[in-house]
Amino acid sequence: MLTFPTQGLGESIVRELKQGQLENGELINRLQQKNPRLTLQGIYKALRALRASGIVFMERKQTMLNIRWLQELDSFTSLAEHAYRDPRAGSGHFLQLQDGDRITYSFKNAVQVDAFWNHVLYILFEALPSLDRWYAYASHCWWLLGRREEELVLRDFMTSRGIKYLFTVGHHTPLDRAIAKDFDNTMSQYHMRDEPLFRGRANFLGIVLNVIGDFVIEAQYDKRTTERLEKFYAEHSNADTETIAALEQLVALPAKIKFSITRSRVKAEKITRSFTKNFHVKSGSGYR
Numbered sequence: 001m002l003t004f005p006t007q008g009l010g011e012s013i014v015r016e017l018k019q020g021q022l023e024n025g026e027l028i029n030r031l032q033q034k035n036p037r038l039t040l041q042g043i044y045k046a047l048r049a050l051r052a053s054g055i056v057f058m059e060r061k062q063t064m065l066n067i068r069w070l071q072e073l074d075s076f077t078s079l080a081e082h083a084y085r086d087p088r089a090g091s092g093h094f095l096q097l098q099d100g101d102r103i104t105y106s107f108k109n110a111v112q113v114d115a116f117w118n119h120v121l122y123i124l125f126e127a128l129p130s131l132d133r134w135y136a137y138a139s140h141c142w143w144l145l146g147r148r149e150e151e152l153v154l155r156d157f158m159t160s161r162g163i164k165y166l167f168t169v170g171h172h173t174p175l176d177r178a179i180a181k182d183f184d185n186t187m188s189q190y191h192m193r194d195e196p197l198f199r200g201r202a203n204f205l206g207i208v209l210n211v212i213g214d215f216v217i218e219a220q221y222d223k224r225t226t227e228r229l230e231k232f233y234a235e236h237s238n239a240d241t242e243t244i245a246a247l248e249q250l251v252a253l254p255a256k257i258k259f260s261i262t263r264s265r266v267k268a269e270k271i272t273r274s275f276t277k278n279f280h281v282k283s284g285s286g287y288r
Helices: 009-017 024-034 040-052 067-084 110-127 148-160 174-182 223-235 241-251 265-276
Strands: 056-059 062-065 102-107 133-138 164-169 188-192 207-212 215-220 257-263
Touching: 009 024, 009 040, 009 056, 009 062, 024 040, 024 062, 040 056, 062 067, 067 110, 102 110, 110 148, 110 207, 110 215, 110 241, 110 257, 133 265, 148 164, 174 188, 207 265, 215 265, 223 241
Parallel strands: 133 164, 164 188
Antiparallel strands: 056 062, 102 257, 133 207, 207 215, 215 257
């Protein structure tokens, strides 16, 4: 559950940390400079309360804001803006997209785009409570290896809310087959194609796609990053610790990735029709 620091010392700590993590000694010094009456005992009591609420982490004599709390806070404000804003008013947020509209972003590596992508998904899941399925396509589902913790949290979040996690990949290499165990074939289903989709498009192996209701989310990886991933999957057959560590390093390398969110009922329906036949789901719009 999203919680906010109470007005006073807790809020002051969060404000001091907004520019980045601080050594505990530096944080205490800043707080006491602004309020000399603060005691060391009182500051640590407030820090423990913030940690218990999931607002901060304390590690190795440093304190930092919890990224997940920040994402929840951003999701909350985005959804509140969506609910209260006059629909006739303009907004740069993707929830305000009208049918046929598109918004684009650029990212400098695959980890950055994945973190933002998950952020977008969590917002959409809250904004679309009747959603019953999520379609994904990529040449390889490298996230269940190279971003495993984040991807499993996402999968479990979806399935716990009655949203089916339906993933299609364009290959069936040993590493593609290695993640089949992560799907229960009911709420989470996996389909490996004999050949990748979108072969008529340039750099088609670098296309990653999601469909959520009438939203179509797409990333286009640059050619160099795509070639690195394809080479990695061709050369590795065991999903062992060494392989996963190498993949984690690969996806953190500099890249040029275009990311877009399109709201189009027609486009979403066209894509989902091609995916639905490979899964145990009823045909339809994707809503309960």
